[in-house]
Amino acid sequence: MNVSSIRFCLILLLAVCAGEFKLRCAGAEEPVAGDPDIGYRLLTEKAYLPPYFDQETFDYVWRVWPKELRAEAEAATAEQRRQMAFSRYGLTVRPNDPEKRPLQYVVDGRGQWTLNCFACHGGQVEGRVIPGLPNSRYAMATFTDDIRKAKVKLGKPLVSTDYSSLVIPLGTSNGTTNAVAFGVALMAQRDADLNLNKQITFPKMIHHDMDAPPWWHFKSKDYLYLDGFAPKGTRGLMQFMLVPKNGPNKFRQWESDFQHIYAYLESLEPPKYEGSINDKLAARGKLAFENHCASCHGSYGETPDYPEETIPIEEIGTDRARHDALTAVHHKHYGESWFNYYSRDKQTRNGPGGYVAPPLDGVWASAPYLHNGSVPTLWHMLYPDQRPRIWQRSETGYDHTKMGLEIESFKQLPAEARRFSEKRTFFDTTQFGKSATGHNYPDKLTEAEKQAVLEYLKTL
Numbered sequence: 001m002n003v004s005s006i007r008f009c010l011i012l013l014l015a016v017c018a019g020e021f022k023l024r025c026a027g028a029e030e031p032v033a034g035d036p037d038i039g040y041r042l043l044t045e046k047a048y049l050p051p052y053f054d055q056e057t058f059d060y061v062w063r064v065w066p067k068e069l070r071a072e073a074e075a076a077t078a079e080q081r082r083q084m085a086f087s088r089y090g091l092t093v094r095p096n097d098p099e100k101r102p103l104q105y106v107v108d109g110r111g112q113w114t115l116n117c118f119a120c121h122g123g124q125v126e127g128r129v130i131p132g133l134p135n136s137r138y139a140m141a142t143f144t145d146d147i148r149k150a151k152v153k154l155g156k157p158l159v160s161t162d163y164s165s166l167v168i169p170l171g172t173s174n175g176t177t178n179a180v181a182f183g184v185a186l187m188a189q190r191d192a193d194l195n196l197n198k199q200i201t202f203p204k205m206i207h208h209d210m211d212a213p214p215w216w217h218f219k220s221k222d223y224l225y226l227d228g229f230a231p232k233g234t235r236g237l238m239q240f241m242l243v244p245k246n247g248p249n250k251f252r253q254w255e256s257d258f259q260h261i262y263a264y265l266e267s268l269e270p271p272k273y274e275g276s277i278n279d280k281l282a283a284r285g286k287l288a289f290e291n292h293c294a295s296c297h298g299s300y301g302e303t304p305d306y307p308e309e310t311i312p313i314e315e316i317g318t319d320r321a322r323h324d325a326l327t328a329v330h331h332k333h334y335g336e337s338w339f340n341y342y343s344r345d346k347q348t349r350n351g352p353g354g355y356v357a358p359p360l361d362g363v364w365a366s367a368p369y370l371h372n373g374s375v376p377t378l379w380h381m382l383y384p385d386q387r388p389r390i391w392q393r394s395e396t397g398y399d400h401t402k403m404g405l406e407i408e409s410f411k412q413l414p415a416e417a418r419r420f421s422e423k424r425t426f427f428d429t430t431q432f433g434k435s436a437t438g439h440n441y442p443d444k445l446t447e448a449e450k451q452a453v454l455e456y457l458k459t460l
Contacts, residue, residue, distance in 0.1 A: 033259075033263070034259040034260035034261070034262055034263030034264070035260050035263060036260070036263045036264040036266070036267035037264075038260040038263075038264075039260035039261040039262070039263050039264025039265070040131070040264050042257050042260055042261055043116055043117055043118065043261060043264070044094060044101075044103065044106065044116060044118070045106060046106065046257070047106045047108065047112075047114035047116075048114075048240070048241050048246075048254065049114050049115060049240070049241065049243055050114070050159070050243065050245065051108075051112035051113055051114045052113060052114065052115060052147070052159060052161055053112075053113050053147050053150075053151065053156075054110075054111050054112055054113065054156075055107070055111030055112075055113070056111070056154070057147060057150050057151055057154060057156060058085065058113060058147075059078070059081075059082075060150050060153070060154055061085060061146050061147060061150040062074075062081050062084065062085060063150065063153065064146050064149040064150050064153065065088070065146070066419065066421070069084075069088075072084070086102070087395060088139065088142070088143075089138070089139045089142065089143040089146075090104075090135055090136075090137030090138040090139050090174060090175070091103070091104050091105075091138075092104070092122060092123075092124050092129045092135075093129065094129070095129050095131065103118045103122040103129065103131065104116065104118045104119040104122050104135065104138065105119070117240070118131060118135070119135065119138055119140070120134065120135055120138060120177060120179075120212040121133070121134060121135060121212055121215050122135050123135040123136055123137065123138075124137075124396065125271070125365045125398055126396055126397075126398045127396050128271075130271050130365065131215075131268075132214060132215035132216055132265075132268045133214060133215075133271070133362075133365055133366065134175075134211060134212040134213065134214060134366055135175065135212065136174075136175035136211070136367065136368060136373065136393075136405070137174055137175055137393075137395070138174065138175055138177075139174040139421075139424060140170045140171050140177055141165070141169070141170040141171050141172075141420070141424060142174070142420070142421040142424055144161065144162075144165045144170060145165070145420070145421070146421075147162075148162040148165070168181070168207070169207050171209055171424070172209055172423075172424060172431065172434070173209060173373070173424055173425075173426065173427045173428075173434070174424050174425055175211065175368070175373055176209035176210060176211055176372065176373050177209065177210060177212075178207050178208065178209060178210070179210040179212075180206075180208070180210060180322060180325045180326050181205040181206065181207050181208070181325065183239065183326075184203060184205055184325065184326065184330055185202055185203070185205060186239060186242040187239075187242075187330065187333055187334055187337070188201070188202065188203050188333075189242070190242060190337070191337075192336050192337045192338065192342065193248055193337075193338055194242075194247070194248045194251055194337065194338050194339075195247070195248060196244055196247065203330075205325070206321055206324055206325035206433075207433075208319075208321035208322060208325060208372070208432065208433025208434075209372055209373070209433055209434060210322065210371060210372060210373075211368060211370070211371060211372055211373030213226075213358065214270070214362055214365075214366045215265055215268050216268040216269055216270045216361065216362055217358060217359050217361075218232075218265040218266060218268070219265070219266045219268070220298075220306045220308075220359045220361075221306075221308060221359075222308060223308065223349065223356075224236070225326070225356075226322055226355050226356060226371050227310070227322075227323065227326065227349075227352045227354065227355060227356065228308065228310050228349060228352055228356040229326075229331045229335075229348050229349040229352055230331075230334065230335070230340065230348055230349075231340065231345075231346035231347075231348065233340070233341065234255065234258050234259055234262045235251070235255065235258070235338060235339045235340070235341070236339045236340070237258045237261055237262060237265075238251055238254065238255070238258055238339070239339060241254070248338070251338065270361040270362025270365070270460070271362055271365050273364045273365075273458045273459070275400050275458070277455065277458050277459060278455050281451070281452050281455040281456075282452070282455040282456045282458065282459050283456075284448075284449075284452040284456075285449075285451075285452030285453040285454070285455050285456025285457070286456045286459075288445060288449040288452055288453050288456075289453050289456050289457075292441065292444060292445060292449075292453075293360075293441070293453070295307065295309070296309045296311065296357035297357050297358070297359065297360045298359055298360070300360075300361060300459075300460050304361075306359050307357075308356060309356065309357050310352050310353070310354045310355070310356050310357075311354045311355055311356075311357055312353055312354040313353060313354045313355065315354070316354060316355055316438055316439060317437060317438030317439065317440065318355065318370055318371070318372075318435070318437065318438030318439055319370070319371075319372050319374070319433055319434065319435040319436075319437070319438070321372075321432065321433035322355075322371055322372070322433075323354070323355065331348045331349070332348070334348060335347060335348030355371065360457065360460050361460045362460065363378065363457055363460055364378070364403055364457060364458050364460070367403075367404035367405045368404065368405055368427070369381050369404070370436065370438075370439065372433060372434055372435075373427070374387075374427060374429050374434055374435060374436035375387055375436050376388065376391055376393065376404050376405040376407045376427075377399055377402035377403055377404025377405060377407075378402065378403040378404055378454055378457055379399075379401070379402035379403060379404070379454060380402065380404070380436075381439065381442065382442040382445070382450045382453065382454060383442070383450070384437070384438075384439065384440050384442065384443065387429070387436040387437075388407065388409035388410075388429070388436075389409070389410070389411060389412075389428075389429055389430065390409065390410040390411070390412065390413055390426055390427065390428045390429065390430070391407040391408065391409050391410065391426070391427050392407060392408050392410070392425055392426045392427070393405040393406060393407050393425075394406045394407070394408075403454060403457065403458065410426070413426055413428060414426075
């Protein structure tokens with residue numbers, strides 16, 4: 001395969017895995033009234049991208065697993081093997097679906113599997129599947145590797161994703177993706193009208209991992225993305241469709257679909273914490289939160305208010321790889337495009353200089369924390385000096401004491417984690433773009449205030 005072919009394949013992969021660009025929207029006009037129920041059905045039943053593999057390949061994929069896991073699968077029933085595959089790759093069954101279809105993929109009548117937005121935004125807490133919750137277990141890189149191997153063994157033709165995933169990182173920890181780099185490359189290949197450039201060239205990209213944001217935050221915001229540069233609208237939701245076969249006419253044809261999808265995102269509410277809450281302690285935590293946290297993260301209750309505050313990168317002190325990866329040049333190119341209505345009404349914010357403090361409704365459910373997913377629990381957010389260097393989560397365990405993922409901490413990566421698939425089950429904060437430092441504001445709180453705030457966060 002020559003260089004041009006590899007570049008073409010990379011473009012297709014980027015479109016399939018559009019990550020942060022795919023799952024946020026930007027534009028300058030409000031959509032017409034959409035139907036949330038139709039929006040959900042479109043996301044789960046309509047394929048806007050080419051299929052990546054078929055049912056036969058998925059049913060066969062266990063045969064390329066590591067020896068011990070493969071032996072366990074061989075002794076299992078077909079249904080048990082399917083459950084094992086869902087577990088290995090971070091897939092879930094759609095809520096209330098008698099056919100037990102995957103939430104994260106559209107599976108058509110011919111058994112063709114196509115990635116959808118819930119791959120990154122369809123997660124679970126203690127086995128409770130919540131559409132719109134970040135999928136902190138999605139093993140995109142491992143799934144892609146295994147499917148490619150299965151196709152080779154089956155003698156099936158490889159598609160562009162199979163080739164391009166060999167030359168671009170998809171995510172170095174399960175639950176994260178190289179989202180911003182995907183978006184940068186996708187937009188670089190299109191002009192303002194979304195015509196595909198014939199001369200394919202790639203801009204300089206900073207590869208790093210991103211954790212997906214909760215979708216129920218969508219309705220609280222006027223500007224989106226971690227740096228808050230893009231005005232909210234319908235068209236930006238369609239960026240993940242930037243595969244070569246989808247020209248400008250396709251975007252215009254499907255725009256009405258995404259008015260329903262926009263309405264679906266606007267309809268989402270955060271899940272309520274179902275554990276025990278100390279009401280008196282939470283009330284004290286509310287006072288501490290309002291005194292120390294609300295100016296950035298907003299206030300909650302009968303009259304909620306979200307300030308959408310941008311914190312300078314030097315002040316927040318969290319990992320800056322995301323900040324450096326999306327520049328003012330990228331902002332401008334996007335802002336002048338069809339996605340942003342050619343900047344007719346609202347301008348993008350070029351070079352905002354920091355990260356936007358997110359809303360915290362439903363924060364109890366959305367672990368891990370920080371934009372790169374480096375902090376496993378809310379307790380670790382409140383105690384910056386106690387954040388683990390390397391950690392590994394259990395499959396579905398939830399830590400109700402520290403409020404977040406149930407984890408085991410390590411000083412160094414265990415020697416037995418030799419395969420890439422095994423290494424991706426760990427989060428190593430010493431690696432580029434994965435730092436857990438910064439957001440040291442809780443250091444101003446007393447020990448009692450920290451415990452009270454932790455209790456209050458359960459109520460949001």
